Amino acid sequence: MTVVNKYVVSGDSWNLNLFYLAIQAIVCTGTITLCKQMGLIRDLAPFDKDKARKWFPISVLLVGMIYTGTKALQYLSVPVYTIFKNLTIIVIAYGEVLWFGGSVSPLALLSFGLMVLSSVVAAWADIQSALTSNPVTGDAVSAMSTLNAGYAWMGLNVFCSASYVLAMKKVIKKMNFKDWDTMYYNNLLTIPVLIVLSLLAEDWSRPNLERNFPIESRNSLLVGMVYSGFAAIFISYCSAWCIRVTSSTTYSMVGALNKLPIAISGLIFFSAPITFGSVSAIFLGFVSAAVDEREFSQ
Template identity: 25%
Template sequence: MESRVVALSVPDAIKVTRNGEKIGFTNHDPNGMVDQIASPLRREVFNRSTSMMKSVFNDESDLEEGKLEKDTDKLIRGGKLVKIHNQAVLSGLAYCISSCSMILVNKFVLSSYDFDAGISLMVYQNLVSVVIVSFLSFWGIISTEPVRWRLIRSWLPVNFIFVGMLITSIFSLKYINVAMVTVLKNVTNVITALGEMYLFKKHHDRRVWAALFLMIISAICGGITDLSFHAVGYAWQIINCFLTASYSLTLRRVMDTAKQATKSGSLNEFSMVLLNNMLSLPLGILLIFAFNEVDYLINTPLLRMPTFWLVVTFSGLLGLAISFTSMWFLHQTGATTYSLVGSLNKIPLSITGILLFKVPTSFQNFTSIIFGLLAGVFFAKAKMLERTQSSTTAK
C-alpha cells in the first residue's frame, strides 16, 4: 500500500512543479519588453523565440510527464500483481495450516485426552463459531442475513446432513489414524460424481473416472494393509463419505430456495456459517441426551482441567478459521486451484499424523496411502481440465 501511495504521489508532485515553472515563465509579460523594442523585426524575432521556447519547454515537460506516467503505470501494475500473488500465497497458507491443524487437534482431543463425547465436542465448537460470527456481525465487520423462520425452514434439511457429517467425522477420527481418514475421504468424490451423474445429468470424462477408480483401489488397499484397522471407525467413515456427498449435492438444490427466503435475495458464506452452526446447537443438544453423553460429562475429570478447555476452545477457533480462510483462498484464486491445493494438502497432513501419533504402519500401507493421496491430486487435475474444456465449449 505504501509503495502505491508513493508511486501515485510522484507524478502529481512533478506535475505541480512543472506547472509552477510554466506559470512563472508565462507570467513574464513579453509585450512589455517588446514595446521597448523599436524595430518591428526585432519584435517579431522576439515573439517567435519566445513561442519556440514555450513549445520546447512544453514538449520536454510533456515527454517527461508521459514517461513518468508510463513508469508509474508499470509500478502500479507490478505492485498489483505482487499484491495479488502475495494474497493468494498467504490465503493458501492460512487455509492449509488451519485445515491441517483442525484435524490434528481433534485427533489429539479424542485420542490423547481419550475424550469420549464427540457430539458434545461438536456442539462446543459450533457454539464458539456462533459467538464469534455474531460478534463480528454486530460490530459490522462482516454482513450476515437476519435469521427468519422461513429461512430456517428451508435450511433445515441441509443442516441435518451437516450435523451428521460433523458427528460421523469426529467418531471416525477417534478410531482411525489421520492418514487413513484422508485416504478414505476420497470415496466422497466417487459418491459425489455418481450423484451428479444421476441427479444433475452431468457427464465426466475418462480422466475423472480413472482418478475415481484409483481412489477406490487405494482405499481398499489402505484398509487391507492398515495395521490399526478398526471396523467401527471404518463404518463411521463410510457413513461420513455418504453424508458429505449428500451435503454438497443437497446444498445445490436448497440454495435457490434459501436465497428467496432472505431479505436481500442472496446468501453469503458468512450467513451460511452462522446458519449452519446456530441450527446445529439444538439438534446437537438433543443428540447429547440421546447418546447418553450427559453422564460421561458429569463424571469425567477432563472438564475440570483448564488445559483441556484451552485445547477444545482452540479447536473451535480453528473450525471457524477453516470457513474464513477457505472463503479467502477461494476468492483470491479459484475453484480449480482451491481443489488442487486441498488435495496436495492431504500429503503433509497424513505424514504429520503418522509421525505425531506414532501410528504403526508398514511399507505396503504407507505406499497405499501415498498412492491414494496422489490419486486425489490426479482427480483435482482431471476436474480442472474438465472445467477448462467445458468452458471452452460453452464459448
C-alpha cells in the same frame, strides 16, 4: 482441525462427541455474531425464520457428517481416515451426474480408481498391523474390532458428507445465500440439535465427566475445543465460497489435496505405524487427487 479433533476424541474413555461438536458450533456462531456487531462483517443479513426453516435440513445433514467423522476418527488413525475420506469424492461426482446433469471423464475415472486402490492398500496395511499384535493378550482381536467400528463409521461418513455437500450446493443456489449466511445458519441451527442429542444420548454424570476431562489434560482439551471452533469459522467460510462458485465435485477434489499434509501430520503427532503399505496408500491418495486437479484445471 483434523489433528486437533483426533487429539480430543482419541482418549480411551472419550464419549462426549456431540458435546464437543456443540462447543465448536457455539464458538463459531458466537464469533460471527460478535464480528457482525463490531462491524467487521457487513454482508450478513439479519436472522430470518423462513430461511432458517428452509436451511434446517442442511444443518441436520451437517450434524450427521461431523458426528460420523469424529466417530470414525476416534477409531482410525489420521492417515487412514484421510485416505478413506477421498471416497466421498466418487459419491459426490456421481451425485452431481444425477442431480445436476454432470459427467465423469476418463481421467476422472482413472483418479477414482486410484482413490479406491489407495483405500484398499490403507485397509490392508491397517489389518496387517492389527494381525501382528500380540495374540496372547488379545490385542489382535481388540485391534480388529476397533478397525471394524472405524470402517463402519467411515462408510456412514462418506455418504453423509456427500449428501451434505450436494444438498448444500442445491439450496445455496435456490436461496441465493452469501458465504457468511451459509456459515451463520449452518452453525447456529446445529447448536440445538447437538445439545438436545447430547443430553439425550450421552452420559452427563460427574464420574463420566471426570473420565472425559482428567485433571492432567483438562486444560489442553478445553483449549483444543475452543481452537477447533475458531478453525471451523475459516473452514466453513472457505467451503461455502468454494461450493458456491464451483461444482461440488471440484470442491471435493481440490480439498483432497490436503490429505497428504494431514496424513503426514498423523504419522508425526500420533505415532501411527510407518509401513510400506501406509506410505504407499498416502502416495496413491495424493496422486489420485493430483490427477483430479489436472482434470479440472483443463
